[in-house]
Amino acid sequence: MERRFKLEHPLDADPRRQEAHSSLRRSSVTEVLAHPEVHTDLPGPRSRELLARRDKAFEGPLRNYINVPFVLGEKHGHVLTDVDGNSFADHVSAWGAAPYGAQPPSVRDAVATAWDRYGMEISQYLSSEPVITLAERLIDLAPAGITRVAPTVTGTEAVEGAVKLAREATGRPIILGFLGQYHGESTYLTATTSTDMPGNTSHYTQYVPGVILLPYPQRFRAPFHRGPGPHDDTLCLDYLREWILRYQVEPEQVAGVLIEPVAGEAGILAPSQAFWDGLTGLCREYGWKLLLDEVQTCMGRCGTVFAAERWGLQPDLLLVGKGVTGGGQAVAGVLGTEEMMANAHAHLGGTYAWEPAACAGALAGLDLLADGRILANAKSMEAIAHEELSPLIDELGQVGDVRAAGAWACLEFVTGAGSTVPDPAFQHAVHRAALRKGVFAISEDTKPLYRMQPALTMELELFRWSCRQVADAARQVSAR
Template sequence: MTFTPSVAADWPRVHTDLPGPRSRSILDRKDAVLQGPLRDAENVPFVLGRKYGHLLEDVDGNVFADHVSAWGAAPYGAQPPLVRDAVTRTWDRYGMEISQYLASEPVVALAERLVALAPGAITRAAPTVTGTEAVEGAVKLAREATGRPIILGFLGQYHGESTYLTASVSTDMPGNTSGIAQYVPGVVLIPYPQSFRAPFHEGPGPYDDTLCLDYLRDWVLRYQVEPSQIAGVLIEPVAGEAGILTPSQAFWDRLTSMCRQYGWKLLLDEVQTGLGRCGTVFAAERWGLEPDLLLVGKGVTGGGQAVAGVLGTDEMMAESTTHLGGTYAWEPAACAGAIAGLDLLADGTVLANTRELEAIALEHFTPLVDEIDQLGDARAIGAWACLEFVTERGSVEPAPEFQHAVNLAAMRRGVFAISEASKPLYRLQPALTMEPELFRWSCEQIAAAVREVARG
């Protein structure tokens, strides 16, 4: 299957105020019936009418370039024909089925395809529906394999929404853990390495992100927990929700050497980074990482139906008796959609496209950091980019109002991206297949929006 990026037939255009009248009326109904956090229409002031290609249209007929792509779960655009055909054909044949009780061929085929793609000595798979369940499964497997209780996590990472994960390792927002953190023992945390808000860095001079591991060695392992009590290290190869942060090769070399020294299992959370997002099939490839457990979600769906899972080595999974999954995990049609997505990814054109998107993002946003005082940093890897706004040049103090204004200005120009009130991060997470022309145009609109807001 060849993927050929081409200019979309249609183009973004916004012809009403946001929200438009139809959106307004549905948002009012939403406000009356949904749970608190879902009532907020501040950051997304419109209601989805339909999606096609890499565009979405609201119920008032406004069209936006889609830089959210279902938070990465629609990696090949709205309805990739190969995925749609595979899902419907397989559903026609098998209907809904509970795959952990009754096997069908698509389940086995998906497991075979994923372990063949995975780095290192990965040979096995365990089905889940969500990334959250995959992370929880990995924690269970690491404890089972080692007989040790503690998981080492990193501040700023996000791993999912279960009570256990939000209370312990999903530390991307302090409000998440309120009222529940104290009920979840068994986790120690150190800062995730990053050069913008560099932990332990006294600068000036280049930042050495292995300082976080000095802290682990000199403080955590000395005063808080013995290395022999740690079952595994749970880490995202690129921290997504914390703002597309990319540790150095030296960091990975030292961390994996500590894993070998102390018998810690490497639990690599590729729910967000995996399946092409970072320009390689798995982000692990960029640093030669060989995880014991590798977690997949989002992009693995191919944009069809919900699929996530734990991949692991024979040592971790062959003789395991830990139960994972659930009623809906890897129902056959979802597996067939995921396999069709892997066929699209296998082509190679998709990965080349993500790397082109990375180059376009850097070309537009890196000079903007020098130009605009309130743009503290801009980062990109693969089809993923992040702008971090600050109050003034040289400061790392977040500027949420500036960011919010940029988000609205970009939306008025037809660009829909990720901007949450609780995080000082404006992010682009388009489909891997977004046409470079549409992506370039979107970056230009964002740059114009930033200039507009900076001018006041």
């Protein structure tokens, strides 16, 4: 029997917000709808045809459709429909830059209006009001001490720029990074990425100097410890102080620490307060700058405007991207303190950095985020993820850990109970089974990590339904 439910957008209930947010509500599925369903093989016939054409036209990494066996036909609200008519709950688009679901009209209208007024412009040479206003709004939202902004187009450029600024401000050469993070696709930054997909960094990282990598803090597994945790994630700081600073580099050579407050590509790893207290203490002790990469976590992803707020962090440089666009055009940047940026000579950005229309869309997105119910919705999704998915740890031996931070959830799969040995094959089988059930999330066939990254505005009913489909998919694969 087909199940139907009412999807209620987090902004629907308050009539005082109806006019201001009517455009966002129209972008969401707020009527009584059937849950997403798949009616064909994956890929379906039309998708298969288009994927074959893609295979002939694109470069190597884009020729493989094992993770995404369909082609997008359209999307509305928080549901994708492929070219064969199959529909999926969307837990992927916000991985890019769609934090408020598909086509939030207020953002779209702001982009179009600014485009008609300003056209394309090199904003770092000729300013316009949306560019200046966006800088002011971001500074107002940022943690204490942030006073300046440097525009960029992408998160990759933001991280590159932060490294330049840290070295310029300190006169020191070394950047400390962490294994498992993701900072972009440029040659330099792949050296600081070192994800659990080493193919990403093959053939070129050995030529990049100035980076020292440490284990990213986590409690499920720890270096030099067998078996699953919970482990003390401050062990990573012991390793830094007692081994790296003793045998590899003098602390006075370190310019800064480049770290994601939550490591998304590594599986939604959120360090403890004790870790952050220890790391910021080392920064103060040795004069290191804290470079906080919030490209994935900024603008509500973790239930706060910036993830830094979860631990009371005050970075020297704060990197933004993705969600700051509001779902419009590309916007990223570096936010920093007066000391780091007021008199800096490092030039960031470029031709397309902070186009007026992109800034107008970002401002419309900030207007949406200002309604506290969106952040509350993200926090509710964190609770739902734990309610629906965490019991799988005791139920299925292959579920090693479940982690969630705001509108972000991850299941990590292992070979069996009591093991930390990754099981990418099991994870990918769960992904394929979840696709059949109408849930589309982030999966890579070489990783043991299954990640759900819904829009901040996803209806809680749809998110809970999605979690239950994923749980059933894991049970189905385990029973084979």
